[in-house]
Amino acid sequence: MSALSQNLTFKIANGNTTTNTVAVTYPNTATSALIYNSERIKGDGYFGGSDGLHTVFWSVSNFKGTLEVQATLASEPIEADWVTVRLTNLENRYEVDTTGAVTIAGIDSTRYTTPTTTSKSYNFVGNFVWVRAKVSDWTQGTVNVISINR
Numbered sequence: 001m002s003a004l005s006q007n008l009t010f011k012i013a014n015g016n017t018t019t020n021t022v023a024v025t026y027p028n029t030a031t032s033a034l035i036y037n038s039e040r041i042k043g044d045g046y047f048g049g050s051d052g053l054h055t056v057f058w059s060v061s062n063f064k065g066t067l068e069v070q071a072t073l074a075s076e077p078i079e080a081d082w083v084t085v086r087l088t089n090l091e092n093r094y095e096v097d098t099t100g101a102v103t104i105a106g107i108d109s110t111r112y113t114t115p116t117t118t119s120k121s122y123n124f125v126g127n128f129v130w131v132r133a134k135v136s137d138w139t140q141g142t143v144n145v146i147s148i149n150r
Contacts, residue, residue, distance in 0.1 A: 005149040008038035008133050024135075025142040033065070036143075038133040043071060044150045045127035052127040055149040056087065059119040060112070063141030068109035069148075071128035082132070084108050087122035115141060 009020040024036060044052050056069050074081040087107050110120065133146045 005147050006041050008041060008146045008148065010036050010038050010143075022146075023142060023144050026138055026140050034135070034138040036135040036138070037070075038146065040077070040130040040132045041148060042150075043126075043128035043131040045073065045129045047150075049127060049150065052125045053150070054124050054126075054128075054131065055121060056124065056133070056146065057119070057121040057149075058133075058146045059144040061117045061142045061144055062115045063112050063117070063138075063143065064115055065138030065141070066109050066111045066134075066136045067143075067146075068134045068136070069122075069124060069131065070134050071124075071126060071131045073127075073129055075129055077130055084134075085124045085126060085128075085131075087124050089120075089122050111137070 007022045009022055010024045012019050012021055012024065020039065026034065044054060058067055060067070069085050069087060070082040071085050072081040072083065085108075087110075107122075112118075131148055131150075133148075135143055
């Protein structure tokens with residue numbers, strides 16, 4: 001990936017130590033669905049970019065859960081400042097409604113209800129200051145990597 005790509009990291013607490021890691025595996029000790037937010041990275045708006053174009057790539061193995069991208073316009077965000085962004089891909093770019101209006105098709109998140117191993121990429125547009133990934137309803141598997149390119 002280009003120099004503008006960054007792998008998102010997750011802080012994992014283990015006893016008295018905390019580790020930043022790119023790949024996270026659902027822990028064998030967990031008894032319920034987990035929610036993990038990645039560390040934030042600078043979005044296009046942080047640098048005053050004008051096109052706001054971002055690309056996210058993720059790779060998962062034997063994964064059951066939901067993946068989404070969140071962003072904010074706040075320079076020092078609190079949890080309430082984060083919103084889920086609409087992702088688009090090249091395969092299903094446009095929808096036409098019954099009036100003939102054409103809109104860009106997209107998804108808010110990807111939910112894997114059966115163990116899934118896949119790699120996907122999506123685009124999203126916005127002059128966001130910060131961007132992060134959210135893994136939720138997670139019950140098994142591994143997030144190998146989530147990368148964002150701006």
